[in-house]
Structure formats: structure tokens, C-alpha cells
Amino acid sequence: MSKKAELNAIEIKYLRHSLGLSAAQVADLSKSTEEQVLAWEAGEADVSGLAAKKLLELDETIEMQVLNTCDGIEELFSKEPKRTLSFVVYPTQAIYTAYNPEFLSALPLTELYNTAAWRIKKECKLVLEVDVTLVALDVEAYKAYRETAGLKESRESRAKWAATQI
Template identity: 70%
Template sequence: MSKELGFNAIEMQYLRHSLALTTAQVAEIGKVSEADVIAWEAGEKPAHMPVQKKLIEIDEAIEMQVLNTCDGIEELFKSEPKRTLSFVVYPTQALYAQYNPEFLGTLPLAELYNTSAWRIKKECKLMLEVDVVLVPLDFESYKAYREKDGLKESRENRAKWAKAQL
């Protein structure tokens, strides 16, 4: 790709859709106005290269999560029979930020984490023949689950809670 030529209008729009982002969210990530994003997607002006690069970096981070997670699941099922897995997804940005501070740099919005979970679900079904169920985090239910068993907050305990929701 030359310095002059970036994504065309339709490519920008479909990249945004593939990440499940609104024009306002792309504007927030790229630190531009929503009007700029709308103009890019309408072909009225070229998209800023830094925004294109940031969206591609996010897409690549999601793909790495998908590959790494699917590799781990494949290893798990070499020794265990097929079963259903559950993944926690976050219905609000506040819950996502509270429970996933380690991802805020690479995946700054809950929607991006949830897009990653969606892609993992599809990859596991198609390639590994493993069923993955996406479970939205319900803070009150999760808190009650932890308190009942005296558990601390951890990724493993969120996974156990999600499994209990199936």
C-alpha cells in the first residue's frame, strides 16, 4: 500500500462492521470527529492513515486472541471428549474495563472483546467442532456466585460462573 492510497470508502465501512463498531466508536478510537468517519465511508474524503492503522492493529490483536485461544482449546480436547464451553462477554464498557484492565490497550472497547469472543465461537465450531456459548456478565449473579463459595475475583472464577449459567 502506498502512502497516498489507503482503504477506499467501502473497505473502511466493512472494516468497521467487521469490528462491530459504530462510527462514533471509530471516531473515539481515532480521536477524530464522527463526521470525519461518515465522510470517509461516503467516499467524500480519504481516511486518515493513523486511524486505518489503528483499526488494522485492533483486527490483528483480535485474530491473535482467536488463534491463541483456539490452539489452547484444541490442546484441551486432545485429552478430553467434546463438550460445550462458555465465554463471558461484557454488556457495558464499565464492566469490561473493571474486569479486563489488561486488554484496554489492545482492545479499548467492550465491543472489541466481544467481537473476539464471537470470532472464537465461530472458529471453534467450524474448525474444532466445539460448541462455545457466549454468556453476558451479570454482575449481581456473578457476585452472588462468588460469595456463596467464598471465591475471589479472577478470570478462572468468571469462567466457572459462566459455565454454571449453561
């Protein structure tokens, strides 16, 4: 990536859409206003270098997560030839924040985490021929499952719960 991230109106708009973010969210991330974001996307103003840099960094972070996760899945399935998986996604920012504090520095918004999950799903299907189902976390159902199974809160427990949902 070059030191100066120059994006035109169409590129900034479609990058925002590919990340699943609203104009207001991009404004928050780039310390600008929603009106400025819409002006960049309409070609009425130059795209903020900070906004372009932030969005490109987020896209790169997601792509690295996709690569790392798919590598891990490929390794897992070389030992265990299972062809289906489930991933938990988070329906609200509050739920995402409560269950994923470790991701907040890299992917501060639930939309970004869920975008990563979607891209992992597509990559797994195309490259690894693995079917991934995205399962929205139902907090009450998950808590009941943990109690019944005698599990503590962990990413592994959420993965086990999600597997019961497919």
C-alpha cells in the same frame, strides 16, 4: 501488513462493522470526528491513514487472540474430550473495564472484546467442532456465585460462573 494502510470507503466501513464499532468510536480511536468517519465511508474524503492503521491493528489483535485461544482450546480438548464451552462477554464498557484492565491496552472497548469472543465462537464451531455459548456477565449473579462457592475474583471464577449458565 504494508507500512501504509490504504483502505477505500467500502473497506473502512466494513472493517468498522466487522469490529462492531460505531462511527463515533472510530472517531475517538483515530482522533477525528464522527462526520469525518462518515465522510470516509461515503467516499467523500480520503480515509485517514491513522484510522486505517488503528482499525487494522485492532483486527489483527483480535485475530491473534482467536488463534491463541483456539489453540489453547484444542490442547485442552485433546486431554479432555468435552465439546461445550462458555465465554463471558460484557454488556457495558464500565463492566468490561472493571473486570478486564489487562486487555484495555490491546482492546480498549468492550465491543472489541465481544467481537473477539464472537469470532472465537465461530472458529471453535467450524474448526474444532466445539460449541461455545456467549454469556453476558450479570455482576450480581456472578458475585452471589462467588460467595456461595467461596471463590475470589479471577478470570477462572468468571469462566466457572459462565459454565453454570449453559
